Amino acid sequence: MNLPVPGKPVRGSKTGQPVMALLDLLGRNWSMGIIWHLYSGPSTFRKLQDYCESISPTTLNKRLKELRESHLIERTLEGYALTQDGKELYELIEPLGGWARNTWAKNFD
Amino acid sequence: MNLPVPGKPVRGSKTGQPVMALLDLLGRNWSMGIIWHLYSGPSTFRKLQDYCESISPTTLNKRLKELRESHLIERTLEGYALTQDGKELYELIEPLGGWARNTWAKNFD
DNA sequence: TAGTTTTGCTACTAAATATGTAGCAAAAAA
DNA sequence: TTTTTTGCTACATATTTAGTAGCAAAACTA
Numbered sequence: 001m002n003l004p005v006p007g008k009p010v011r012g013s014k015t016g017q018p019v020m021a022l023l024d025l026l027g028r029n030w031s032m033g034i035i036w037h038l039y040s041g042p043s044t045f046r047k048l049q050d051y052c053e054s055i056s057p058t059t060l061n062k063r064l065k066e067l068r069e070s071h072l073i074e075r076t077l078e079g080y081a082l083t084q085d086g087k088e089l090y091e092l093i094e095p096l097g098g099w100a101r102n103t104w105a106k107n108f109d
Numbered sequence: 110m111n112l113p114v115p116g117k118p119v120r121g122s123k124t125g126q127p128v129m130a131l132l133d134l135l136g137r138n139w140s141m142g143i144i145w146h147l148y149s150g151p152s153t154f155r156k157l158q159d160y161c162e163s164i165s166p167t168t169l170n171k172r173l174k175e176l177r178e179s180h181l182i183e184r185t186l187e188g189y190a191l192t193q194d195g196k197e198l199y200e201l202i203e204p205l206g207g208w209a210r211n212t213w214a215k216n217f218d
Numbered sequence: 219t220a221g222t223t224t225t226g227c228t229a230c231t232a233a234a235t236a237t238g239t240a241g242c243a244a245a246a247a248a
Numbered sequence: 249t250t251t252t253t254t255g256c257t258a259c260a261t262a263t264t265t266a267g268t269a270g271c272a273a274a275a276c277t278a
Contacts, residue, residue, distance in 0.1 A: 012163075022209040104179075163267095166267095235262100
């Protein structure tokens, strides 16, 4: 599957509405997990592999490439890091953490 | 793959942190798209299929089952609909729409 | 009330994506 | 210079998704 880019057809939108491209990108295995982790600071390939526990290097590498092409992460001297846009995106999804813990998880008691 | 449930090991967290279970669930193909669509009102199976353009009935049915078991959607007389939790979740991810359009998409001009 | 249509699926095959393991070249550390 | 760490690639296997067909039940229509 191609990189989902605003303005081009993606899964869920033939006109390529930006939010659909974003949901397509974020909906790929590990995308959000990588962003979630990188918010706490830059990380190396191997550290990301450890963090993500079960990710394969093949998939990790693919996700990293996609996220770089999407301007959400970049390579720095300290390893992979969120871009300004990546940080903003994290801050948008950050509230999911509290909600999952305080509200959603109650359903499974 | 099993349904990601808070408290049980999921991809990204052996201890099953709720947010990791949630990211695992939402990270599956079409999960967020379905929630996004249902916020505008209840929908039938066939309408969801149309909306999601390229989703296969197999996958749609699987996602619907998962989201129901996760208490995010339910069946009503008018079809599939968001639960209270589902609506809250939508409201958390809703800001992604504006950000994708106004900020993220600029990278691709 | 006998068709016709719509709906919510299931079955099946093919394609795409992810995992798991091994390993290697380059850079950094000792 | 040797050892370790890092960032991958290759390849085989497993899992997930797409694509198409079709069917039983419910809802509409004549």
